[in-house]
Amino acid sequence: MNLIKTELAAAAHRPDTVEAYQASVARAVRHLREQLAEPLDLDRLAEIAAISKYHFVRVFDQVTGTTPQHFLSCLRMQRAKELLLNSKLPITEVCLEVGYSSLGSFSTTFRQLVGLGPQEFRDTPRKLDAMQFSKALFGFVAARYRVRGPRLVGEVTGPARPKGFIFVGTFNKGVPQGIPYSGTVLLTRGSFRIKRPVEPEFYLMAVLVPFTADLKTLVATLPVGLVASLRVRNADVDAGQQPCLRLRPITPTDPPIVLALPALPLKPY
Incomplete structure (x- = not known):
């Protein structure tokens, strides 16, 4: 069973179809990881996955359990956490490094997904x-x-x-x-x-x-x-x-x- 996808959902497709979808989404995810600071481009992701744009978001959700936008946000927050802990970059620079132009949007998303604000997270290992x-x-x-x-x-x-x-x-x-x-x-x-x-x-x-x-x-x-x-x-x-x-x-x-x-x-x- 994939992380979010239920066994019932998996059974709705033939095994070869499920494997093909997983491989297609894996290609799209690889692209997101490599280009995480770039704006989300659903047309490009669907092209990489070799799935029509109309079906791509549904297939992506079936395989990963979430949307491409949310997946990208999680990738960005993961990278931001690494930078906050392992570098001395100011939070504003971390924000820009992971693809956000607004510090407010970055801080809000970080708190929603991580559970702490960027500075609070950076201070956690010491506190x-x-x-x-x-x-x-x-x-x-x-x-x-x-x-x-x-x-x-x-x-x-x-x-x-x-x-x-x-x-x-x-x-x-x-x-x-x-x-x-x-x-x-x-x-x-x-x-x-x-x-x-x-x-x-x-x-x-x-x-x-x-x-x-x-x-x-x-x-x-x-x-x-x-x-x-x-x-x-x-x-x-x-x-x-x-x-x-x-x-x-x-x-x-x-x-x-x-x-x-x-x-x-x-x-x-």
């Missing part, structure tokens, strides 16, 4: 020590036992390795990025219980971050080991279906997960 992080993290783990309101119960499965923290979250704004509506942390694969969104359809995502990740990398860049995601319908949950998230390695057509970890434990659910 959050191991003890603070541990207390926040285990407060988030404990949140699964005090869910208020409608509950979503499901299971996380997948390869036994690597071991790590498994962040599970729901997203009710169309794409599984930014600060989740609700979430918890598991220390092993297994069942989870979190607050259920009220929208008819929402995203459910699991991200495994290895225990071996160092603190600076962990709090700033979420070094993802395995991922899983589903579109969930509340009607199916009401009918008794429990979602199962199957962890798998990340692929080139997965949108970068740019949320900064401190944005998660500070708001347990």
